[in-house]
Amino acid sequence: QIPSLQExxxxxxxxxxxxxxxxxxxxxxxxxxxVPQQFGAITPENIMKAExxxxxxxxxxxxxxxxxxxxxxxxxxxxxxxxxxxxxQLPPFMRSMKDADSVRKFFTDxxxxxxxxxxxxxxxxxxxxxALEEDGSLRKSIFLEKLGEDYxxxxxxxxxxxxxxxxxxxxxxxxEQPQKRAGAIALIKKLKAAGVRIDGVGIxxxxxxxxxxxxxxxxxIQEFSALGVEVMFTELDLGVLPNPWDGNSADxxxxxxxxxxxxxxxxxxxxxxxxxxxxxxxxxxxxxxxxSDQISRVTFWGVNDGQSWLNDWPIQGRTNYPLLxxxxxxxxxxxxKVIEVKTKS
Ligand code: G3I
Numbered sequence: 001q002i003p004s005l006q007e008x009x010x011x012x013x014x015x016x017x018x019x020x021x022x023x024x025x026x027x028x029x030x031x032x033x034x035v036p037q038q039f040g041a042i043t044p045e046n047i048m049k050a051e052x053x054x055x056x057x058x059x060x061x062x063x064x065x066x067x068x069x070x071x072x073x074x075x076x077x078x079x080x081x082x083x084x085x086x087x088x089q090l091p092p093f094m095r096s097m098k099d100a101d102s103v104r105k106f107f108t109d110x111x112x113x114x115x116x117x118x119x120x121x122x123x124x125x126x127x128x129x130x131a132l133e134e135d136g137s138l139r140k141s142i143f144l145e146k147l148g149e150d151y152x153x154x155x156x157x158x159x160x161x162x163x164x165x166x167x168x169x170x171x172x173x174x175x176e177q178p179q180k181r182a183g184a185i186a187l188i189k190k191l192k193a194a195g196v197r198i199d200g201v202g203i204x205x206x207x208x209x210x211x212x213x214x215x216x217x218x219x220x221i222q223e224f225s226a227l228g229v230e231v232m233f234t235e236l237d238l239g240v241l242p243n244p245w246d247g248n249s250a251d252x253x254x255x256x257x258x259x260x261x262x263x264x265x266x267x268x269x270x271x272x273x274x275x276x277x278x279x280x281x282x283x284x285x286x287x288x289x290x291x292s293d294q295i296s297r298v299t300f301w302g303v304n305d306g307q308s309w310l311n312d313w314p315i316q317g318r319t320n321y322p323l324l325x326x327x328x329x330x331x332x333x334x335x336x337k338v339i340e341v342k343t344k345s
Contacts, residue, residue, distance in 0.1 A: 002331050003339045005324075006040035012292035012342070016041030016080065016299035018235065021064055023303065024071045030329040031303050036075040041123070043080045043234065043299055044068050045309075049089040054110055057093050062117065069121045078123035080234070080299065083171065084111050085155045086129040087141035094142070103146040111155060115162035124167035126202060126234070127159045128152050132172055136183025152187060156196045171202035171234055176213055176220040188227050200230030200296065206310075209238040209277040209322070210253050212284055218291070225294035233288070235301040237322035238280045239310045240265065240273050263318045274333060277321065281334040285341040304329050 005015045017039045019031075024047070026032040035042070046052060047064040054060050072079045085107070097103050115125060131152055133139050143151045152170075159168050170191075175184040184201060191198045201224050207213065224231045242257040242264070249255050253276070257264050265273065288295055302308045304325035311320050324335040 002335075003343075005038045005335075005338065008339050008342045009298075010040070012289060013295045014040045014078075014297040016043060016297055017303050018043045018045035018082075018299065018301050019068070019071075019303070020045050020307070021047055021067075024064065024068050026071070034303060034325065034329055036077065039300075040077065041080060041297060041299060042068075042072060042077045043082050045082075045302065046089075048081050048114075049083065049086065050094070050110060051089045051091045053114060055091050057106075060113060065118070069118065072122075079121075080169075080297070081118060081122040081125045081166075083126035083129040084114060084159060085127065085131075085143060085151075087139060087143065088130070090142070097142065097146075100146040103142060107143065107147060107151070107155070108158060111158040112162045115159045115166065118166070119163040120165045122166060124169055124199070125159060125163065126171040127168045127198075128155050129171045130173065131170075132175070132180055132183045132187070134174060134177070134180055136179045136181075136186070138183075153191060153194045153196055156191055156198055157194075160197045167199040167230070168197055169200040169202050169230075169232070170198060171204065173204040173206055173235070175201070175203055176216040178216065178219075181216075181220055181223065185223060185227065188224075188229060192227075198229060200232055201227075202232045202234035204235035204301075205233040205237070206235060206301070207238050207280070208254075209240045209273070209280040211251065212238065212280045214283055214287060217284075218287055221287075221291045221294050225291075230296040231291075231294050232297040232299070233295070234297070234299050236284075236298060237301045237308060237310060238277055238284075239320055239322045240269065240277055241310070241318055241320050243314055262315055265321065266319045269321045273321075277332070278334040278337045281324070282337045282341055285338050286345075289341060289345055300324065 009015050019042050023031045131139050138144050174180050246254040246258040305321050305323050306327040308322050310322050
């Protein structure tokens, strides 16, 4: 029996994972075994997104979300529900909606119906996801365009009313970066000033193994926690593959990988890159332990490498290695290093 991430870190923070339908339905024996053993919380990677749960104007489909709740109850795993308001993965009827009243009606019904149904059944909601641009301004989306800039306040207010027993979070990527972080801080202050409840902020944590922005992350933990909200890392993974834009990179590792093609590790991860992945996770977890009083949860974006979204983004059909368990569900060196960071600290 391998050590358990959740057990090892239980005095520091909860360690969670994202799950998809086949895992919730326990159709994958390896995941079925590993998830309750290793993790202490779960997030639906896709099944609570609007396009899945609210496919048509007057029709919701709660099948998978209800199964998720049952799975969480069975294994005593609290659920961070993801996500109520996001510009992406909207149902087709919403994407082309022109009139503001209809958008308002969708917005109100969607939040109220779903948040109230799962109040007391899920632990928390990512109420609003990815509402900021990289410069910290509000993202141009159908919600901003049709509902105006207070739509985020409205979303939290509706969620608060529908789900009084559920924690309410704002979730985004790159908010450890200075400009976007400033936007997130301004947003949290604005919500608080409006008298609306916001319980926490989720820093997604989709980084590169060889370029983890540790200083920005540390600064973010300090600045967000100073606002009196929970700080979480909600979608952690450390990709190892080059991206199309790495062709211009000054980083020799990125450039070498780029020059080797877009899928350089299809046959396996070389030791040098495996070591970078291990080091990336080591540095990160050392930082998390240092700030364990400020961090409430660290959630990985998937159970194992084979299942990661990073095999298909930004180019489809690649072979990425961003998580702690390999394609055979075997723990990688990075897994043992993460355990060691705690047991030898
Ligand atoms: O389920 C369908 C399947 O029926 C169909 O055959 C197949 C063909 O493409 O698509 C399947 O849906 C895909 C879905 O993942 C489930 O695998 C969608 O195309 C694909 O777009 C979707 O990608 C998800 C993405 O969000 C968009 O919703 C990723 O799995 C998921 O990891 C990713 O998660 C996001 C977070 O929600 C927010 N933060 C960023 C993060 C990464 O992009």
